[in-house]
Amino acid sequence: MSLVFKDVTRRYGDTLALDGLSLDVAPKSFTVISGPPKSGKSVLFRLLVGLENPDSGQIMLDGRDISSDAPADRPVGFVPQNFALYPHQTVAQNMAYPLTLARFDRAEIARRVDRTAGILSITHLLKKTPDQLSGGEKQRVAVARGLLKDASIFVLDDPLVGLDYKLRERLMDELKGLRDELDATFVYATSDSLEALTMAQHLAVIDRGRIVQHGEADIVYHQPSHDRALDLIGFPNANLYDGMIEGGRVVAGPLTFSAPAGARPGRIRVGLRPEHVLIDAGAPTTSGALALPATVTLVENLGGEAVVYLDCAGHSVTAAMPLYDAPPPKMHSAVTLTVDPATILLFDAGTGARVRSGEPMPLAAAQEALQRSFGTHG
Amino acid sequence: MSRIREVAYYAGLWLIALIFFAPIAWIVMSSFKTRTDILAVPPKFLFSPTLENYEALFSRSEIFVQIGNSILLSLGAVIIAVVVSFLAAFCFSRFRPKGTDFLMFLLLSIRMLPGPAVILPVFLMYVGFGWKDSHLWLMLFYAMFSIPFSVWILKGFLDGVSTRFDETGRVNGGSWAHIIFKVVMPQVRPGLIAAFIFNLIFVWNEYLFNFIIGGVNTQNIPYALMVGTYADGGVAWTFIATMTSLYLVVPVVFIYLFQKYLLVGMTFGTVRGEV
Numbered sequence: 223m224s225l226v227f228k229d230v231t232r233r234y235g236d237t238l239a240l241d242g243l244s245l246d247v248a249p250k251s252f253t254v255i256s257g258p259p260k261s262g263k264s265v266l267f268r269l270l271v272g273l274e275n276p277d278s279g280q281i282m283l284d285g286r287d288i289s290s291d292a293p294a295d296r297p298v299g300f301v302p303q304n305f306a307l308y309p310h311q312t313v314a315q316n317m318a319y320p321l322t323l324a325r326f327d328r329a330e331i332a333r334r335v336d337r338t339a340g341i342l343s344i345t346h347l348l349k350k351t352p353d354q355l356s357g358g359e360k361q362r363v364a365v366a367r368g369l370l371k372d373a374s375i376f377v378l379d380d381p382l383v384g385l386d387y388k389l390r391e392r393l394m395d396e397l398k399g400l401r402d403e404l405d406a407t408f409v410y411a412t413s414d415s416l417e418a419l420t421m422a423q424h425l426a427v428i429d430r431g432r433i434v435q436h437g438e439a440d441i442v443y444h445q446p447s448h449d450r451a452l453d454l455i456g457f458p459n460a461n462l463y464d465g466m467i468e469g470g471r472v473v474a475g476p477l478t479f480s481a482p483a484g485a486r487p488g489r490i491r492v493g494l495r496p497e498h499v500l501i502d503a504g505a506p507t508t509s510g511a512l513a514l515p516a517t518v519t520l521v522e523n524l525g526g527e528a529v530v531y532l533d534c535a536g537h538s539v540t541a542a543m544p545l546y547d548a549p550p551p552k553m554h555s556a557v558t559l560t561v562d563p564a565t566i567l568l569f570d571a572g573t574g575a576r577v578r579s580g581e582p583m584p585l586a587a588a589q590e591a592l593q594r595s596f597g598t599h600g
Numbered sequence: 601m602s603r604i605r606e607v608a609y610y611a612g613l614w615l616i617a618l619i620f621f622a623p624i625a626w627i628v629m630s631s632f633k634t635r636t637d638i639l640a641v642p643p644k645f646l647f648s649p650t651l652e653n654y655e656a657l658f659s660r661s662e663i664f665v666q667i668g669n670s671i672l673l674s675l676g677a678v679i680i681a682v683v684v685s686f687l688a689a690f691c692f693s694r695f696r697p698k699g700t701d702f703l704m705f706l707l708l709s710i711r712m713l714p715g716p717a718v719i720l721p722v723f724l725m726y727v728g729f730g731w732k733d734s735h736l737w738l739m740l741f742y743a744m745f746s747i748p749f750s751v752w753i754l755k756g757f758l759d760g761v762s763t764r765f766d767e768t769g770r771v772n773g774g775s776w777a778h779i780i781f782k783v784v785m786p787q788v789r790p791g792l793i794a795a796f797i798f799n800l801i802f803v804w805n806e807y808l809f810n811f812i813i814g815g816v817n818t819q820n821i822p823y824a825l826m827v828g829t830y831a832d833g834g835v836a837w838t839f840i841a842t843m844t845s846l847y848l849v850v851p852v853v854f855i856y857l858f859q860k861y862l863l864v865g866m867t868f869g870t871v872r873g874e875v
Contacts, residue, residue: 271771294773306764310786320772371772 223284223297223374223407224249225270230279230289232265232431239265241431242279248424252401252408254439256418257428257454263411264303266428267377270409271300283375299376301368303383305360307352313363314339314348320371338366341403342396358389365393369400378410382417394421415455419443427451434574447576449569452493458529458540461494464571472568476514476534479563489571498565499541501530502548502557514539514559518551534559624848630841638837653838657846663824667846670820672735673810674803674850677742682795684743685750686788690780692751693758694766704755707748715745719812726813733815741809746799753798757791758784793861801851821847 225247232240240262247253255263268274270281272293281289288296299320307316314335315322321331339345342362352360365381378397382390398421401408412418418425419439426436427450435442435451446452452460465474467490472481474492516534528550532539539559543550551557568577630638632649657663692700722741731737761784769779785792807822814823821843828839855862 273767273770293770298771300768300771302764302768304762304764306762306768308765308768308783308787319768323769323773323778367768 224282225375225407225409226280226282227266228280228282230266230269230276230281232262232269232274232276239431240269240276240279243428243432245426245433245436247407247409250405250407251424252398252410252421253424253426254418254422255409255411255426255428256415256422257411257413259413261413261428262431263413263428264379265431267300267379267409267411270296270375270377271298272296297373297375299368299371299373301365301376301378301381303379303381305352305364307355307360307363307367309352311351312348313344313350313352313355316352316363317348317366317370319367324372326372334370335366338370341400342366358385361385362393365397369404373406375407375409376404378408380411380413382412383414390417397421416457418455425455427454429454445576446493446567449491449493449574449576452495452567452569456495458496458542460496461499461540463492463537465490465492475537476516476539477512477561477566479512479566480510482568485568485577490577491569491571491574493567493569494561494565496529496540496542498561499539500560501532501541501543501551503560510563512559512561512563514561516557516559518553518555518557521550521553523550532557532559627841628845628848630837631845633838633841635838638841653842657839657842662819663843666819666821666824669735669818670804670822670847671850673739673742673818673820674800676735676739677746677803678796678799680739680743681746681750681799682792685747685795686754686785686792687780688747689751689754689758690784693755694763704752707751710745710748715808719808722809723812732813733817735818738810738814738818741813742803742806746802750795750799753795754788754791757788761787790861793858797854797858797862800854804851 227243227245227247229242229244230240231238231242243262243266245255255266257263265274269276269289272288272291272295276289279289280287283296307313308319311319317335317338318331321334326334335348336345339348342365344359344362344366347355347359347363352363355363361381365378368378368381369376381397382393385393394417397408397410410421412421422439424437425439425442427434427442427448429450434448434454435446442451443455446455449462453462461475463475463477465472465477467473467481467485467487469487470481472479472485472490472492474490477492477494514534516532516539518530519533519538520531522529522531523545525545527542527544530541530543530551532541541559569575570577626643629645631653632651633644633647634650634652637644637647691697692704697703726732726737726741765783765787766779769783774783805822806820807826810818810820810823811826814820819827825840825843825847828836828843830836831839
């Protein structure tokens, strides 16, 4: 079932929650919408399930605009951010709720509840009431209830938030399994970019009410088309510097390197993933690699890798280094950073759109991007 | 030390409780005494109980009508009040129409005047419309007096029920009626019971308006007590004692059964409701 958002706008007073958002959700995909809190994820979902109506724009389901349909008439199941389990009903009654309302017969309800309870391993909880459950159990029951609606699209609004790491990992796997079993479209919101990368088949990055990039998770990670996509996806956070292109050279933060062919002089934003900052890697292997002296200011040892925060000529730099063959550097020690300019990403300083090396953005496209950008700042 | 304090604490509480309970004990005991025993000085604690007073009471046929009226008026008025208040409070809590705060204040202002202050206009209105001596219109008057407090109690409770519950109901195809009565109502049961009890006590104890805008058909127990106090050239102590003892049964039973909710109602509703 194809799901398309077209120029959807939603305001609350003076606040623009969704700013002409467009998104094409692939049928039967597991699409993750990732963005910081307040970026519009929950609003988007409320519009999709029908709790609110957009101020303008359309939500097309199989080519039909459903944006003003009653929630009951939409084939959309919903797992809200907080569980909202009915305290006066048992777990089984809570789970059966969507089917009871849809007047399924008892045997069928029992069959579906049992099956879903089995998949989420909550069969032993069916006779309990919500106040007897732990946080993780409640969350699973809420997921089960959302998924038990007879629907073809399921919307999950950050359902794993606040759970401990191990339980999250397990539930992530279970959710993916459920997607395959139900053969339905899952739209899943999270503000955790690692969770987004883990879960996503398709990843849409939302920021300030707009989708900044949408595509396969790998592509979004390695080829961000917008500086916000680079900034929001990935851990540790990417390095971003404002700089200038002058005389064929890019100068931004601690980085100085030859501008790509065709890059126009002027302001520019430069992004660099932490894993592309190498610490004391010896002689550069690629020609033109930058060698930068830096001081270690903080080391976070994560076991398999370390996140190293450095000071490089007055600019802060974050590096991620694997720990399989070398110990992490000592605090306050002097190190040499190696950066391959090919791994550096350039973004338009005004629009935030990616500037591909060698192919500067066409003027018309740049202007259009500027018009569609988040206001005039930046 | 703390042991002594604990004993003193409970002794104090018992003493206060007994002082408050003494008149009730006196009236209930009196209902089983003869008129002479009731008025004996010093008061008699040991006496031979008699059911004569109750026999005399039940031989008055109007008594059954009056008890029936008390029950009918109280239950009817309170049920109307709680249903209306619940729906009003739901609307105020969920849809927050423009001026909700002002409307809530306006509602409460009905209770800011003591009842007797409005008795004349109410009386004239009831006479003018021909509503006097009617069960229905008396019930509606009591409901009008009970609604503000109930709305305040129930809005407090409804505000405590997350709108996520409503949304879950809506997303799964529930109608508003379904959400109001099946999703939200079970979660505010303590509030409903608290509102019910508070208003029941109010209507059960109401005398003035029953006397003024009621009539022969709608006489309730307080009316009977008031009118029956003087008989045969003196205070009818046996009548007062028996009637009062019966009169006490309903509130005592309800409060005993629902004291938990009464407390909840007091902490949530009363504190805000009587500011």
